[in-house]
Amino acid sequence: MNPERSRATRSPPAEKPHAAGWGHLLPWTAALAFYFLGADFLGLGTNALIMVLFALSLDLVLGYAGIITMGHAAFFGFGAYAAGLCAIHVTNDPVTGLLIATAAAGILGFVTGTLILHTKGVTLMMLTLAIGALVAEVANHLRDYTGGDDGLHGIRMAPLLGAFRFDLWGHTAYLYTLAVLLAWFALAWRIMRSPFGRSLDGIRQNVRRMRAIGTPVWWRMVAVYSLGAAMAGTAGALSAQTTRAVGLTALELLASGTVLMVLILGGTRRLYGAFAGAVVYVVVQDFAAQVDPFRWMFVIGALLMAVVLFLENGLMGIIDFAAARARSLWREQTPR
Amino acid sequence: MSDAEARHANTLGAAPVLSVRGLCKSFGALTVAQDIELDLPGGARIGLIGPNGAGKTSFVNLLTGMLRPDAGSVLLEDRAIDRLRPELRVRRGLVRTHQINTLLAETPALENVAIAIAERKRIGWRMLRYGTGWRACLDEAEARLAAMGLGDDRLRLVRELPYGKQRLLEIAIALALKPRVLLLDEPAAGVPAGETRAIHEQLGDLPQDVAILMIEHDMDLVFRFAREIVVMVQGRVLTRGSPSEIANDDRVREVYLGRRVR
Amino acid sequence: MSEFTIVLDGIAYGMVLFIISVGLTVTMGLMRVVNLAHGSFAMIGGYVAAVAVGAGVPFIAAAFGAALVAGLTGALAEVLVYRPLYRKGELAQALMTFGFTFVVIAALTAIFGTSIKTLPLPEYMSGLVDIGFRMYPAYRLFLIAFGLALALALWLGIDRSLYGARLRTAVDNPRMAGAVGINVNRLFQLTFAGGCALAGLGGVVGSALLPLEPYYALRYLVLFLVVVGVGGVGNFKGSFVAAISLGVIDTVAKYFLPSAAAYLFYGAVLALLLWRPDGLMPARSAQ
Ligand SMILES: Nc1ncnc2c1ncn2[C@@H]1O[C@H](COP(=O)(O)OP(=O)(O)OP(=O)(O)O)[C@@H](O)[C@H]1O
Ligand SMILES: [Mg+2]
Numbered sequence: 001m002n003p004e005r006s007r008a009t010r011s012p013p014a015e016k017p018h019a020a021g022w023g024h025l026l027p028w029t030a031a032l033a034f035y036f037l038g039a040d041f042l043g044l045g046t047n048a049l050i051m052v053l054f055a056l057s058l059d060l061v062l063g064y065a066g067i068i069t070m071g072h073a074a075f076f077g078f079g080a081y082a083a084g085l086c087a088i089h090v091t092n093d094p095v096t097g098l099l100i101a102t103a104a105a106g107i108l109g110f111v112t113g114t115l116i117l118h119t120k121g122v123t124l125m126m127l128t129l130a131i132g133a134l135v136a137e138v139a140n141h142l143r144d145y146t147g148g149d150d151g152l153h154g155i156r157m158a159p160l161l162g163a164f165r166f167d168l169w170g171h172t173a174y175l176y177t178l179a180v181l182l183a184w185f186a187l188a189w190r191i192m193r194s195p196f197g198r199s200l201d202g203i204r205q206n207v208r209r210m211r212a213i214g215t216p217v218w219w220r221m222v223a224v225y226s227l228g229a230a231m232a233g234t235a236g237a238l239s240a241q242t243t244r245a246v247g248l249t250a251l252e253l254l255a256s257g258t259v260l261m262v263l264i265l266g267g268t269r270r271l272y273g274a275f276a277g278a279v280v281y282v283v284v285q286d287f288a289a290q291v292d293p294f295r296w297m298f299v300i301g302a303l304l305m306a307v308v309l310f311l312e313n314g315l316m317g318i319i320d321f322a323a324a325r326a327r328s329l330w331r332e333q334t335p336r
Numbered sequence: 337m338s339d340a341e342a343r344h345a346n347t348l349g350a351a352p353v354l355s356v357r358g359l360c361k362s363f364g365a366l367t368v369a370q371d372i373e374l375d376l377p378g379g380a381r382i383g384l385i386g387p388n389g390a391g392k393t394s395f396v397n398l399l400t401g402m403l404r405p406d407a408g409s410v411l412l413e414d415r416a417i418d419r420l421r422p423e424l425r426v427r428r429g430l431v432r433t434h435q436i437n438t439l440l441a442e443t444p445a446l447e448n449v450a451i452a453i454a455e456r457k458r459i460g461w462r463m464l465r466y467g468t469g470w471r472a473c474l475d476e477a478e479a480r481l482a483a484m485g486l487g488d489d490r491l492r493l494v495r496e497l498p499y500g501k502q503r504l505l506e507i508a509i510a511l512a513l514k515p516r517v518l519l520l521d522e523p524a525a526g527v528p529a530g531e532t533r534a535i536h537e538q539l540g541d542l543p544q545d546v547a548i549l550m551i552e553h554d555m556d557l558v559f560r561f562a563r564e565i566v567v568m569v570q571g572r573v574l575t576r577g578s579p580s581e582i583a584n585d586d587r588v589r590e591v592y593l594g595r596r597v598r
Numbered sequence: 599m600s601e602f603t604i605v606l607d608g609i610a611y612g613m614v615l616f617i618i619s620v621g622l623t624v625t626m627g628l629m630r631v632v633n634l635a636h637g638s639f640a641m642i643g644g645y646v647a648a649v650a651v652g653a654g655v656p657f658i659a660a661a662f663g664a665a666l667v668a669g670l671t672g673a674l675a676e677v678l679v680y681r682p683l684y685r686k687g688e689l690a691q692a693l694m695t696f697g698f699t700f701v702v703i704a705a706l707t708a709i710f711g712t713s714i715k716t717l718p719l720p721e722y723m724s725g726l727v728d729i730g731f732r733m734y735p736a737y738r739l740f741l742i743a744f745g746l747a748l749a750l751a752l753w754l755g756i757d758r759s760l761y762g763a764r765l766r767t768a769v770d771n772p773r774m775a776g777a778v779g780i781n782v783n784r785l786f787q788l789t790f791a792g793g794c795a796l797a798g799l800g801g802v803v804g805s806a807l808l809p810l811e812p813y814y815a816l817r818y819l820v821l822f823l824v825v826v827g828v829g830g831v832g833n834f835k836g837s838f839v840a841a842i843s844l845g846v847i848d849t850v851a852k853y854f855l856p857s858a859a860a861y862l863f864y865g866a867v868l869a870l871l872l873w874r875p876d877g878l879m880p881a882r883s884a885q
Contacts, residue, residue: 126826126827134864198454205441
């Protein structure tokens, strides 16, 4: 096979071929190194990883398939409550709970997706908002089960795989979250390069074209919506299991706005964009926010606006630019 | 229908692959299709001509399900497809090109064709085990682009291609779907004169039993291509006949007043 | 309480939704911008009036002052926030206006504090009025009358005037509007500011039904958008019908089935939007 073609074969839709090799190593090494170096901040690190997973799930739906959703937090929250309730009432085995929560959120995504995905544009956006509001309303209302405004407490997890206790310092939680993230990431990476993933990329660009080649557009969108929902559900479940609590805030519009901000800040359709965005998010949140939720809103809002105005490709755009500069400098300085 | 019967029907050219029965469509007061009847037998090479706004594109939209007819019916291989969604009609072999390029602008030309092939092969759903299947799609796409004279452009993003090449790509995608019925909406419009040859040759290479309907304002191309010509005016079939009959028809000349027919 | 007064309550509530949302439907239809920041202007109006009334300004004066402030903020936001968005996609518009809402909430709470703002009604509105067969709160009658008057004024102003003809041309066909010499930019800005002023006014007069709390702009955002969506984006008559219907549905549901009211409301919204994705009365251009 000639070299050019093999490059085209591997090159993902919106990514340059070089992004594969070194690009993979860096974030995962950093995540692992953090485990050893950042021992005092493992809780924070776990939050960051969960946010990465959450933003990644939105990237599939919004970045690749172009479904603009304002209610993605519904799936995160649903997964969180499912995992929390499962731990309290059914089994406190973490992996079982994680799978149940993932499936539950995926099913919710499937049901709502089949309902709303034949609409488009503003109507679709409103429907995602309405469904988000509905789920939050239900959770608030079933306070006997969800704890309402007080949230769900008293989650106690059994040791992971029967062997690793969730320790006070969050070692187990961090590695557990990292492993789950890696699994989902590998899956998403593979799927987005598949014929299915490429058809999503096409649906975002031109629905008429995709219909004209016989793509069942609606089903594909339902599929990726459910997949994204399931993934968000996993993120929610991880959050419930590692923090041992679920709050209504997980379902609120602010949560949907936050995950949008993280994804857009990092850069859509890159998968690793979620990493860049989440790291910035967690750091900024830690510095600026905890004191006062309203100052936190200001940060999220201002970042959202700034990205739209000045940083269309997000942080990954900057990284790309820097990498390209570095490469060209390198080439100039190494004589052949 | 048994195999023997089918072959018999084919040799006679009797069984139409696509039949249109009493198709009507209006946009408010504007009638774009009025009681259209048309049969496309296997191997048909029909040219559809008519002045601007006659309803030719609307006719294609009605056939492919992009528009919902007010009345009438479309049969593909003797089965009514009126309730089928557009993408399912494509899967049954009813394929079109667009008058205005409808492509994935941010995607390389090669992949535009390859994903069409993937849908044709029904592997568009594959998420995890797709390596060889997808590579086969890319290989076929590469061959098809080369045949269209787009071999050197295969890795360029569509939006970077000149308009004429995008037109050729539009046709390459349609051919890659291996249609039973092919509806070409002004395929040559915007293609530099020298490059229409590629279109003509590619159409000539299609299996003989594929039925083709070509809308075209370029009369040279139509008369070279078509064995039968249908003239549409204001949503109605004005007349039909062999190219020479149409070229000598007074009413057609009148409609095309100022336009040269042959 | 009789069924009739419950429906009347619903209509009063619907009027508040209408007053606030009508600006949103016109701006979303006219400028084709996905606007998730409209609730901010209602909130600005409400907060300003609350502070003014607290300082002794008469209610009516405070209401109009608040509308003015909201309108001016709107005019400024049109230039700074919305104009860069006209050429961008829906996603950029949604993100930007969503972000703007967050910023407004942060700014208002930084200036006015995080407690719920109360806006006491003037005496002549807080009593009961005899409506023939029973007594009914004057405030709600005022809302109904005000909403009806506004609807009438908008109908005359949009359906029957030169301004309205221009507006409708610009909504249906912006390029044509430019070609026939309508200054689309000015028209946009004026209309946007007007819509925001109405939202501000709605935030004031509706504060007894939609309490002025720090998350106001987000909490009721879905509500306002839903009125627009159900009514048909760009169609203020549709918004009127949608606002009244949703107001009545919500109020009736809260009265008879308090535990299920929220589901019923959002369920109804979902059903309506799924049944008519372009709204009950789609604007001509949307068909
Ligand atoms: N969706 C629509 N709504 C309203 N009118 C339409 C719509 N689509 C097409 N028309 C009108 O229907 C008429 C026929 O259009 P159509 O595109 O079918 O013509 P055509 O024969 O393909 O013309 P041309 O040779 O210019 O391509 C035109 O007057 C067009 O403006
Ligand atoms: Mg046409």
